[in-house]
Amino acid sequence: MFGRKQKRERSKGPKGSVSFGKTLPYWDIQENIMVLQDGRLVYGVYFEPPSHIHFTEEELVGRQHTLKTVFDLAIPDGETFRTYTSLRSALEDEIEETRRYADGCADPVLRELTLARAAMLERKILDGEVSHWKFFATVTVTPTADARFSMDEPPSPQEVQQATLNAQAAQAATVAQMAAAGFAARAMTGQDVFGECFYYLNPGWPTPPAFIPQAERQIHSIRRGRPDHQTLIRQLTSTRVDNLQASGPILGDQYVEVLSLARLPEYTETGYLGHITDGLHGTYYVIVEATRENDYDVSNELEKKKTDLWTRVRAPGVIPNGRAANLLDEIEAAQKLDSVESRFEAAVSVVLVASTAEELERMKRKARGNIVRLRAGAPISYGFQSTFQYLALAPFTAEQSNFLFKPYTSNIIDLFPPIAPWKGFESGAITFQSRDKSFVKFDLFTPLTKTPHFAIFAPPGSGKTVLAQSLYGAHLTKYKDAVLVVSDAKQDFAYFFKALRESGADSEIINFGYDSETxxxxxxxxxxxxxxxxxxxxxxxxxxxxxxxxxxxxxxxxxxxxxxxxxxxxxxxxxxxxxxxxxxxxxxxxxxxxxxxxxxxxxxxxxxxxxxxxxxxxxxxxxxxxxxxxxxxxxxxKKITSRLIYLNTYGIPETDTLMRRVAHHIVKGIMWNTAKSYAQEIHKFIFIDEFENQIQTAEEVADIKQMLRVFRSFGVSFGIATQDPHASQYFGSLKDSFSHLFVGGYSSSVARRTGEAPGVVEVLSLPKVMETKLPELTTINGKHAEFALLIKQGGEDDRGERVGDIIQVEESKFGLALFASGKDEVTKKDRYIEKHGGVIQGVKRLVLETHGSVV
Structure with missing residues (x-):
């Protein structure tokens, strides 16, 4: 693996082209650690910062101390620590899961709703509106002087093994420090290391291939009379670079450019990095590199500069020079940090990858505008020199890029991402889009949560109905044999169930009230x-x-x-x-x-x-x-054993407590019958809309509490929607049974405590930052509705707090028209349904005439 370097012939390529293999410092990957040609080693760590829902600005400042430990303890003197904040364009393959659920669904309405939603998401991907966020860090490990080796001085197997063990020990310590600082962190595997290098060097490839370790490589052919081994470099270099483009290199079919910060402001603030990435979507890397300087050398350097400046400023008979006096003040201020703060050589760069020159220009304008707003000076654009800078910034290299500045620990930690978009689950019945334009996969029955129960708390007009119907439409599509019971006080679900009945689904609609035919x-x-x-x-x-x-x-x-x-x-x-x-x-x-x-x-x-x-x-x-x-x-x-049952209590007069009690008894009985009569492995969904309107008496509350206590054992997901967050107080300690919370845009006066009245945040035990986040949530008719999604996790990842993010609930034009329940929307929908003889045909015709497409 680490044999003596062979003399290689230079391969001649097209004019203006160069092979990565001639410029990259990689040697090989040994036991998950990258070994460079000069003998240094580099390890990697994936980390996940907490999402936006966890910390206020004040709380983020309080995290500075824990973040400092990462830099003080994870980066030895002279070693380089890099963080990669990667925004990667979403792939159409990510919607394949949704299409697969739709193809396996027998109900034509659910299938059509799901396919329309998948087409909507694919369109957003093709328009470049969706990106994924990934965070990883690399740290160099330099062997001691008596254990140094390189390609020109190959090491013995024992030397390689010892160097690898040292790097693995440093990696484990860094993972522990990051976990202590509030990050979910894990050591990168050999495939992870290879994958990040491959993706960076071959941005046109959707996914990296499998890494072939040294022990599994075989001779595939004979080239120039010598065995042709599948080396690491040959596995990584599947794309050629063309440097003829004036703005920057072209990697295969992708345009690339690098921007760098010319300087770091004297005073930084927590979340500094977030400003650089604000509003970006596409494929970006924001790379922060920091090399820790030796504290002793820094102290001597400062003292030497101080002595020189002192003679020019304060010596007897010398007229002080204004610039020198200012520099002396800065040196003396820096000396006060001696033994308190460490100094780093640092740089911040933004790598942009685009499919066209026009897209690259758009991305560059946005990134440059973000950088300028930071008062960091004009960003440096490299042009022809982008090739050198791009390769210098490649993951798991050890070179330093240009435009280094020298901040102390308190400043450098502001370049570390303290919070980030939540990545969601690995798979799910439904895919949301976060406010940061990344996909969030979600499922009520994920094994990562304690219960499948959920609650929607939002004021009128926030989109609760569309959210609930989107959730159930997606879950019924994924779980083919699932059953659903909905109790509704406003007829919001009426068209959804009427459409299901038209399609021949095993469904039943039970209307309560004196005029009902039920x-x-x-x-x-x-x-x-x-x-x-x-x-x-x-x-x-x-x-x-x-x-x-x-x-x-x-x-x-x-x-x-x-x-x-x-x-x-x-x-x-x-x-x-x-x-x-x-x-x-x-x-x-x-x-x-x-x-x-x-x-x-x-x-x-x-x-x-x-x-x-x-x-x-x-x-x-x-x-x-x-x-x-x-x-x-x-x-x-009516048949109460149907797979889909709609219980419509809209027809009950508001003051008729007797009819309401009758309806509650029947509704309760149907819910219990559904929970118990189906096998436990069947996914069962029970939902009560406008909860505070349907559940009022002590007996009714007691019935719901009983359901919460045992429904999980029957395989039931129990959900509620309500305008009044104080309805959660009915449940007492059982409100923790709702593992999933969707909270809409309450105003500031309602979100936070006012005098003696507790606010939404206090009532629902939400993170403090939600006092400012909730009033910011918006609903744009015909486009999307924003909710705060907070999830109580269980198992190994349970850290006693909810995870989640701000999501945007968006439906296809067809789904939105079917689910919408506004007065004007219903009036128009009824007219089309009557004219075209059915819910499906009527809604389709309405959407096509209004928008020209059901997507």
Missing amino acids: RFNIFDLEEGVFEPDGQKVSSLNAFIRIFVKSPSDVEKKDYEDVAIIQAILATYKQFKEEDRRPQMSDFQRMLNTIESYTDTGQKMEPAVLAAARSVSIRLRKALGSSPLAPFIDCQSN
Whole structure:
């Protein structure tokens, strides 16, 4: 592997072209460590800064101390530490997962919604609007003088092994320091090292190939009479560079240019690097290199300069020179940092990679504008010299680039990325776009979170409905056998479920209210079952108690419970051979006629008989000419075992507490039936929209708490949406059961505490920075709605805090038109649906006539 350097013939290429192999310092990768031709070693560390949702400006300043330890302990004297903030254009392949889910989905509506959404995301990729962020650092390790080696003086296997072990030990220490500073960090593998070098040198390639280590390389051919080995350089150099372009080199089919900061401002601030990357999208590298100077040498240098300046400024009989006096003040200020701060030679460069010369010019203008705003002087553009600078900045090299400045630790740490966009999950049912124009894959059933439950808190008009329907449309597409139950108080989900019904999906729509055509018999049993079990009897007893209030006297209550249960059993026994199911009026008649216990045949005691008659009388208010009777005393025309069930409570009058209690009991029963009747491996989704409007009484809150306690064990994802964040206080400690929080744009006065009233941030236990982030969230009609996504992770990555970012919920034109529930939108949609004879055709025609495309 580390044999003696052979004399190589120069290969002649086209005029203006040069091979990377002649200029790169790489030797080989040994046990995840890059070994350079001069004998130095370089290791790499991937790190993930916390996202924007974690720290206020003041808290970021407080992190300076922990960041200083990374530079003080991870970078020995004379070694070079580089951070690479990489923005890489997203690939169309990243949407392939979404298309695969759509292709495997049997429902045409879900498939079409998902394909339209995938096409929308692909268009954003082709327009260069989406990039991925990646962060990694490289650190050089120089062997001691007695252990130095190079290509011209090959080392022994023992020397290579010892040098590698030293580098691995330094790598492990750096990972530990970064983790202590609040970063998720891991050591880079050999494939990682190779991949980052390959991607940098071959930016036109979408993904790097697999690295072939020395032990696995074979002779593939004979060139010029010698065996042709697949060396590291030959694996890395798949693209040639053309330096004829005046603005910079061309790598294969990609244009490249390098900008550098001419100087660092005297005073920097936390998040300095964020200003450089603000608004950038495409393919960029922002590279910060810092070489730590020896503290002893720095001290001697400062003292020497001070002595020289002192004789020119303060010596007797000397007229002070203004410039020299200022320099002396700076030297004396720097000496005060001696033994407190370390000094570095540092440089900041921005590498731009574009597909066309026009795109390169656009990217350069944006990057140059960001740099100028930092008061760092005009950025340096290299032109023809970009080739040298570009290669000098390649990952895992040790050369220093131009335009070095000499900051101290307190300044250099401001060039380290303290926060960054959240990368999301590795895969997911749905893909959002973060505010920083990167993709965030999300899934309610990811194993990285403690529960699949979620809550949406946002004021009116924030896009809660579109978010929820986007989530469920994507998850139903991914999980083919999934079931969904939605309880809705505003008919926001009506068109979604009507479209599913039109497509032939196993769905049911149950409308509550006096004008509803829905008929629901509470006495129904499953197909083939003729006698109720204990759970059904208990449910019926609870339903009857909606109309027959329990007496305060415990003994009388017991008599009534006995009478009710016996009448229920007797009613089912009576109708065992009938063609129809018993209903409420049959039960009421049984209360009037029952005389004996069903199991023993013994005559009932007078007190029980009196209780039965009393219950019968009070139950009469739900029968006969009662407004509730058509809904309560009937045969069912709905199937509550459907895979997709929509429970629409819009028709219930606001002041009708009795009908609302009836609806809640039925809704609760359907939710429990769905949770229990399907196998645990089936993904089940249950959602309550406008939660504070549907769940109000103590009994209703208790029902929801019970669901939260056990639904995870049934494989259920339970979700709510509400305008009022104080609704979370209903759950007490159970509000942590909602692993996923989507929080919309509340105003400043609502987001933070006002006097005695706690704000949204306090009520939902959000990070302090959300007091300023929430009021900044925007909703642009027809385009996107911003939410703060906060996720409670579990397992090894659980650090006691939520992760997440600011996301933009964006749908295709077709999806947005189908999901939208605004008054004007619904009026126009209804007109098209009526004209074209169905939800799907009507909405499609509306979108095509309005936008010309469903995407």
